[in-house]
Amino acid sequence: xxxxxxxxxxxxxxxxxxxTGAGDPEPxxxxxxxxxxxxxVKNATIWTSGPQGRLEHADLLVEKGKIVKVGTGLSxxxxxxxxxxxxxxxxxxIIDEHSxxxxxxxxxxxxxxxxxxxxxxDVINSEATNIYRQLAGGVTCANELHGSAxxxxxxxxxxxxxxxxxxxxxxxxxxxxxxxxxxxxxxKQSNWGDRYTQRYPQTREGVExxxxxxxxxxxxxxxEREAYxxxxxxxxxxxxxQLDALVEILDGKRLVxxxxxxxxxxxxxxxxxxxxxxxxxxxxxxxxGYKIADEIAKHGTGASTFxxxxxxxxxxxxxxxxxxxxxxxxxxxxxxxSDSDELARRLNLEAAKAVKYGGVPEPEALKFVTLNAAxxxxxxxxxxxxxxxxxxxxxxxxGSPLSVYSVCEQTWVxxxxxxxxxxxLAARSVFAAExxxxxxxxxxxxxxxxxxxTEAPPVAAPQGTAAAKPxxxxxxxGQGCMGKGDEQ
Amino acid sequence: MxxxxxxxxxxxxxxxxxxxxxTFVISGGTVHPVSGPEIPGGMVVVENGKISAVGxxxxxxxxxxxxxATGLQVYPGMIALxxxxxxxxxxxxxxxxxxxxVGDLNPNARAKVALNADxxxxxxxRANGVLAxxxxxxGGVISGTSVMWQLQGxxxxxxxxxxxxxxxxxxxxxxxxxxxxxxxxxxxSDEEQKKEREKRLKAVxxxxxxxxxxxxxxxxxxxxxxxxxxxxxxxxxxxxxKKQIPVFxxxxxxxxxxxxxxxxxxxxxxxxxxGGRDAWRLAxxxxxxxxxxxxDETLSMPRRSWEPYxxxxxVPGKLFAAGVPFCISTxxxxxxxxRNLPYEAAMAAAFGLPKEEALKAVTLYPAQILxxxxxxxxxxxxxxxxxxxxxxxxxxxESHVRMAWISGEAVDLxxxxxxxxxxxxxxxxxxxGVSKLAAAP
Numbered sequence: 001x002x003x004x005x006x007x008x009x010x011x012x013x014x015x016x017x018x019x020t021g022a023g024d025p026e027p028x029x030x031x032x033x034x035x036x037x038x039x040x041v042k043n044a045t046i047w048t049s050g051p052q053g054r055l056e057h058a059d060l061l062v063e064k065g066k067i068v069k070v071g072t073g074l075s076x077x078x079x080x081x082x083x084x085x086x087x088x089x090x091x092x093x094i095i096d097e098h099s100x101x102x103x104x105x106x107x108x109x110x111x112x113x114x115x116x117x118x119x120x121x122d123v124i125n126s127e128a129t130n131i132y133r134q135l136a137g138g139v140t141c142a143n144e145l146h147g148s149a150x151x152x153x154x155x156x157x158x159x160x161x162x163x164x165x166x167x168x169x170x171x172x173x174x175x176x177x178x179x180x181x182x183x184x185x186x187x188k189q190s191n192w193g194d195r196y197t198q199r200y201p202q203t204r205e206g207v208e209x210x211x212x213x214x215x216x217x218x219x220x221x222x223x224e225r226e227a228y229x230x231x232x233x234x235x236x237x238x239x240x241x242q243l244d245a246l247v248e249i250l251d252g253k254r255l256v257x258x259x260x261x262x263x264x265x266x267x268x269x270x271x272x273x274x275x276x277x278x279x280x281x282x283x284x285x286x287x288x289g290y291k292i293a294d295e296i297a298k299h300g301t302g303a304s305t306f307x308x309x310x311x312x313x314x315x316x317x318x319x320x321x322x323x324x325x326x327x328x329x330x331x332x333x334x335x336x337x338s339d340s341d342e343l344a345r346r347l348n349l350e351a352a353k354a355v356k357y358g359g360v361p362e363p364e365a366l367k368f369v370t371l372n373a374a375x376x377x378x379x380x381x382x383x384x385x386x387x388x389x390x391x392x393x394x395x396x397x398x399g400s401p402l403s404v405y406s407v408c409e410q411t412w413v414x415x416x417x418x419x420x421x422x423x424x425l426a427a428r429s430v431f432a433a434e435x436x437x438x439x440x441x442x443x444x445x446x447x448x449x450x451x452x453x454t455e456a457p458p459v460a461a462p463q464g465t466a467a468a469k470p471x472x473x474x475x476x477x478g479q480g481c482m483g484k485g486d487e488q
Numbered sequence: 489m490x491x492x493x494x495x496x497x498x499x500x501x502x503x504x505x506x507x508x509x510x511t512f513v514i515s516g517g518t519v520h521p522v523s524g525p526e527i528p529g530g531m532v533v534v535e536n537g538k539i540s541a542v543g544x545x546x547x548x549x550x551x552x553x554x555x556x557a558t559g560l561q562v563y564p565g566m567i568a569l570x571x572x573x574x575x576x577x578x579x580x581x582x583x584x585x586x587x588x589x590v591g592d593l594n595p596n597a598r599a600k601v602a603l604n605a606d607x608x609x610x611x612x613x614r615a616n617g618v619l620a621x622x623x624x625x626x627g628g629v630i631s632g633t634s635v636m637w638q639l640q641g642x643x644x645x646x647x648x649x650x651x652x653x654x655x656x657x658x659x660x661x662x663x664x665x666x667x668x669x670x671x672x673x674x675x676x677s678d679e680e681q682k683k684e685r686e687k688r689l690k691a692v693x694x695x696x697x698x699x700x701x702x703x704x705x706x707x708x709x710x711x712x713x714x715x716x717x718x719x720x721x722x723x724x725x726x727x728x729x730k731k732q733i734p735v736f737x738x739x740x741x742x743x744x745x746x747x748x749x750x751x752x753x754x755x756x757x758x759x760x761x762x763g764g765r766d767a768w769r770l771a772x773x774x775x776x777x778x779x780x781x782x783x784d785e786t787l788s789m790p791r792r793s794w795e796p797y798x799x800x801x802x803v804p805g806k807l808f809a810a811g812v813p814f815c816i817s818t819x820x821x822x823x824x825x826x827r828n829l830p831y832e833a834a835m836a837a838a839f840g841l842p843k844e845e846a847l848k849a850v851t852l853y854p855a856q857i858l859x860x861x862x863x864x865x866x867x868x869x870x871x872x873x874x875x876x877x878x879x880x881x882x883x884x885x886e887s888h889v890r891m892a893w894i895s896g897e898a899v900d901l902x903x904x905x906x907x908x909x910x911x912x913x914x915x916x917x918x919x920x921g922v923s924k925l926a927a928a929p
Binding site: 129132133136185190191290291293294298308309310311312313314317318320321322325326329330331341342343345346349352353355356357358359402403404405406407424428431435 | 577578579580581608609787788789790793794796797798822824825827828831834835837838839843883884885886887888904905908909912913915917918919921923924925926928
């Protein structure tokens with residue numbers, strides 16, 4: 001194995017890697033939790049991320065998966081499922097603005113410098129163990145992005161963590177279509193290894209010209225198609241899926257989410273967008289965004305950054321943990337993202353770093369992983385805050401979501417409880433017993449094979465199964481199944 | 489007001505404290521010695537770079553400068569073991585990496601001679617309270633020896649606390665690998681992998697056998713026996729063979745750890761398991777053998793799909809419950825975010841490790857594991873005055889380090905990050921508005 005390449009892809013190009021974390025696409029027959037008609041969460045500190053701010057001793061009323069009201073002293077309607085959250089904190093479900101956690105196979109179509117025709121929505125893994133593990137960190141929504149190998153990458157897909165549903169059902173209806181772009185070291189292959197020196201572009205200058213050339217081609221293609229639609233003279237222009245996606249950008253129907261680190265390259269893309277008359281939806285990583293915060297704010301571009309990663313490659317040597325705070329201070333819509341199956345599980349704590357570095361007020365910092373992400377994805381009418389009419393996506397925490405000692409206790413999506421720590425803990429011994437009995441059976445069968453017998457002993461029922469049945473909402477995935485590549 | 493005052497103190501006292509190993513007393517805050525209960529309104533007296541007294545009522549030497557920590561908290565500086573700080577600046581830039589030497593056997597490679605005292609990563613770690621680290625090379629099978637050093641000084645000679653600190657061994661993987669997405673072709677067959685593993689295990693055994701034979705021959709030569717040539721490699725292993733320093737064995741898998749434990753018992757070595765992802769599965773063995781674990785996988789995914797989601801978070805709690813000596817660290821991939829060491833400990837605390845143990849896991853325990861607890865790890869008379877003053881629990885993200893000293897010298901808490909922050913925070917605004925941001929502490 002080329003160690004340098006591994007390092008390059010794994011560590012330096014996090015956006016291009018980590019497809020393996022998505023796990024096996026085999027069905028585990030995961031049960032979708034029920035949606036109670038009415039749910040009321042009582043007596044919590046509620047961080048609404050909306051106009052109501054942070055409320056003490058407050059209640060959250062949910063009907064048929066939608067939030068009806070947030071306030072104090074709400075009465076529980078008859079038949080409501082009551083969640084006593086005395087002493088707990090409730091937040092909107094966390095939204096990860098940059099994820100590759102639920103993608104089957106490769107994250108990059110890395111063979112070509114422009115792959116606008118490629119769609120992540122075609123490779124969503126709705127049964128990735130990552131979904132359950134991220135639900136356990138309060139995550140309810142994620143922006144599944146193509147990698148950063150190409151200057152113009154593939155189309156993204158915004159999903160909800162509806163664990164156990166089919167891939168189609170994970171998609172967040174109404175989310176504005178988007179596409180991944182990438183600037184800097186990744187598309188110019190700086191850290192791909194010594195063999196990768198031939199693909200155009202190899203410089204930031206080349207990246208700009210490639211993008212401009214493609215938009216020019218898209219504009220020409222659009223004009224040709226429109227002219228043909230009017231006149232129907234001659235041959236119709238050949239349909240081009242790649243240019244179709246770029247035309248949607250020109251028409252303001254598709255958001256550009258561009259991987260970028262340095263100030264120079266971001267200014268470049270803003271200028272390209274201005275010249276072609278569209279708006280960049282978000283810069284991803286945007287680690288030098290603090291140097292051009294005013295320019296980003298003026299363009300109306302969102303900024304989705306890491307809280308504090310730096311120095312893993314040269315273009316991030318000037319990354320600082322105050323980045324989010326400076327951009328926020330100058331009117332940029334800022335989010336913190338994970339770009340990591342692991343980090344996604346504790347984005348609430350990443351938000352706390354905006355308080356530490358720069359002194360962003362706590363409720364504003366929490367918006368970095370809730371409402372602001374919804375705005376960047378153009379789905380703030382559905383998710384991102386606890387407001388009447390929005391989807392009932394929320395997490396219940398043992399303490400302040402910004403405290404390192406707090407744990408996520410429950411996560412709800414569309415008014416369905418997808419994660420419950422108490423139930424998860426209770427189920428562990430049951431799954432362990434089941435696993436042990438299966439292993440014992442396999443071992444016994446191997447022994448009997450050696451003796452020339454063909455009959456395997458029956459699988460023993462795990463001890464205590466009757467007394468401690470796996471609870472209703474618990475899934476067997478993540479607990480009782482062996483995945484590909486598992487250590488024994 | 490308090491913040492302003494502390495800022496003033498830093499500016500005004502820096503020249504005085506920096507080079508004169510002065511005498512001062514930190515008072516007015518709550519002192520957390522870590523080795524004992526917290527002392528509200530406690531004092532820490534520092535003389536000649538060492539702590540001379542800690543307590544609620546201590547005598548203050550004449551002429552001692554007073555550092556007011558009213559409303560603040562005093563803790564020992566935090567310690568990270570098995571890092572690459574000073575040896576690697578930017579992971580992707582090969583010229584800035586001095587981490588892996590060529591070949592399998594480099595016991596004579598010494599990390600200390602490559603420490604860059606002006607690495608931009610150092611002030612960043614310091615600013616969040618990490619004041620001493622062990623840095624190690626990690627290539628091949630026997631990687632070399634590490635150095636324990638403090639994060640302030642003019643050069644590595646002055647910054648070294650202990651060297652050699654440990655001999656580092658990468659235990660061969662005991663598991664056959666299947667093809668990963670990064671592999672350009674098929675991986676080697678199970679049979680080939682088995683052969684490679686046996687070759688590597690033999691390399692470890694042979695190296696220790698050869699070094700032992702060498703040590704005997706040299707001792708015999710010293711007492712009049714036949715001449716035996718000096719060998720830089722085997723010579724470098726002698727402190728480990730004599731158990732003067734521990735052997736740090738990088739081992740994450742169950743089988744690696746079990747195999748390393750067997751080896752240490754057979755060879756009578758003092759080992760420390762580093763990495764330790766599966767250490768909790770062998771907790772009873774580790775506890776019985778008193779083999780410490782430097783656990784650096786807290787913020788990791790579960791390795792197996794059937795493991796609970798919090799498998800990695802909960803390992804320190806399990807090691808503690810089983811009585812395994814342990815500490816928490818961050819791993820050797822990168823040292824740029826050593827500042828997040830306290831949050832690794834905090835995550836362990838959120839998932840089963842008592843809070844006070846989490847703090848010890850990044851202060852006293854690493855000092856004990858490396859044999860430098862006579863100088864570091866807690867606030868006790870006689871130890872180095874390497875300590876921090878914070879405005880809250882140092883394991884909480886929202887807390888800040890307000891002041892710090894290393895061997896009694898005040899630490900400048902600015903860094904590349906605060907310099908860039910100040911520069912761009914103060915860039916004239918196009919909106920003519922007023923910044924809502926706080927100055928860096």
